[in-house]
Amino acid sequence: MEDIIFNFRKELQNLGYSKNAVNEYPKFVKKLLHYSKENPQKIKPKHIANYHRYLQEKPKTRGIGKLSEAYIKSQLLAIKLFFEYLERTQQINKNPFLLKVKTPQNKTRATLTxxxxxxxxxxxxxxxxxxxxxxxxxxxxxxxxxxxxxxxxxxxxxxxxxxxxxxxxxxxxxxxxxxxxxxxxxxxxxxxxxxxxxxxxxxxxxxxxxxxxxxxxxxxxxxxxxxxxxxxxxxxxxxxxxxxxxxxxxxxxxxxxxxxxxxxxxxxxxxxxxxxxxxxxxx
The missing domain is CATH 1.10.443.10 (Intergrase catalytic core)
Structure with a gap:
């Protein structure tokens, strides 16, 4: 599994993703795999759906409240990219990511005069x-x-x-x-x-x-x-x-x-x- 995650990280680098994405996206994938206790080849749509529900209910590590929609979306994007990579490189037969995730509404940013x-x-x-x-x-x-x-x-x-x-x-x-x-x-x-x-x-x-x-x-x-x-x-x-x-x-x-x-x-x-x-x- 570590080799697959390492190769996914290299793929993100080759595709020109930001340094932050290259560092964080593999970690997000690991969290899914740890939660589901399955190898990447055995992940099904139900595992991803269950993990999505878990993220929606999970409290913040710091502060009060639940994880933000933007943070959850980042995790799901990483997972989506990971399975697209596995499918593209023929490491899995079918992409299990079937979620349709809504784009979080943009918060109004303060503007100084x-x-x-x-x-x-x-x-x-x-x-x-x-x-x-x-x-x-x-x-x-x-x-x-x-x-x-x-x-x-x-x-x-x-x-x-x-x-x-x-x-x-x-x-x-x-x-x-x-x-x-x-x-x-x-x-x-x-x-x-x-x-x-x-x-x-x-x-x-x-x-x-x-x-x-x-x-x-x-x-x-x-x-x-x-x-x-x-x-x-x-x-x-x-x-x-x-x-x-x-x-x-x-x-x-x-x-x-x-x-x-x-x-x-x-x-x-x-x-x-x-x-x-x-x-x-x-x-």
């Missing part, structure tokens, strides 16, 4: 915090993109930032404003005092290691809690990406340009972020 963004910047107490806000708002990066950003990805002289492997391994180039370029360079110079010679990461910890996603998020929460106005709102790091998209549209940037700026494959994805409807798109 331009004034609230200014308050957020004013709440920063060091260059690292300012840089995080620049990358997540000014450049519209995802948390994983901020984490994976390397020194070579920022061209200070040309005022360009390169995303080498965005979601779905999509590449894009982001133009930097003069003020953002100045602040990013300032952070880079300040980080020399604890930067290791072989460390490629742009954002680093005081120990000289790559600053990871959870730490980036915690830094953001620390900044947002310093102001009562922001503290009262339910905002997350992704709210900054949502906010910059909205502000760009409000300043008459085309939907197509916002899509490219965010690194989306389809316009309908950008539409979700920016709260615009089909009528406005036609106009």
């Amino acid at each position: 331009v004034e609230e963004i200014k308050i957020l910047y004013a709440s920063c107490q060091n260059q690292l915090e300012t840089t995080i806000i620049h990358l997540c708002y000014g450049c519209g990066l995802r948390r994983t993109e901020v984490q994976n950003l390397n020194i070579k990805d920022i061209h200070f002289s040309k005022k360009l930032l390169f995303i080498r492997k965005g979601k779905g391994k999509k590449r894009r180039v982001i133009p930097l404003t003069k003020s953002i370029t100045k602040d990013l360079k300032k952070y880079y110079v300040e980080s020399f005092q604890y930067r290791k010679k072989d460390q490629d990461s742009f954002l680093i910890t005081p120990d000289g290691n790559r600053l990871l996603g959870n730490s980036i998020y915690n830094q953001f929460k620390k900044i947002s809690k310093r102001n009562l106005l922001l503290k009262q709102q339910k905002i997350c790091l992704h709210s900054l990406r949502h906010s910059i998209a909205t502000h760009l549209l409000e300043n008459d940037m085309s939907v197509e340009m916002v899509r490219d700026f965010l690194g989306h494959d389809q316009l309908k994805t950008t539409q979700i972020y920016t709260k615009i409807n089909h009528l406005k798109l036609k106009q």
Whole structure:
């Protein structure tokens, strides 16, 4: 069984799935197999249906309540891909995944106003915090993109930032404003005092290691809690990406340009972020 799971992981890598999917999807498959106590070749539709019911009733490991619809959908997608892979490679005769899973409704994401963004910047107490806000708002990066950003990805002289492997391994180039370029360079110079010679990461910890996603998020929460106005709102790091998209549209940037700026494959994805409807798109 371990060999099958390992080969499935390699298949996900070859197909260009994100690093998170490559790491998590095999684990989700293992959970199904552990729950059903069956080998992959013996899994039937009833096993998957039973596991789906189990997930719907399962309480969260942390916090109160049950597992979210989005998390359950991720597990089922992993299972679906796994059995499609087994069928495609003729390791099973028939795909047992017959579930029709509804897409979870998108939650309305908080959008900060331009004034609230200014308050957020004013709440920063060091260059690292300012840089995080620049990358997540000014450049519209995802948390994983901020984490994976390397020194070579920022061209200070040309005022360009390169995303080498965005979601779905999509590449894009982001133009930097003069003020953002100045602040990013300032952070880079300040980080020399604890930067290791072989460390490629742009954002680093005081120990000289790559600053990871959870730490980036915690830094953001620390900044947002310093102001009562922001503290009262339910905002997350992704709210900054949502906010910059909205502000760009409000300043008459085309939907197509916002899509490219965010690194989306389809316009309908950008539409979700920016709260615009089909009528406005036609106009």
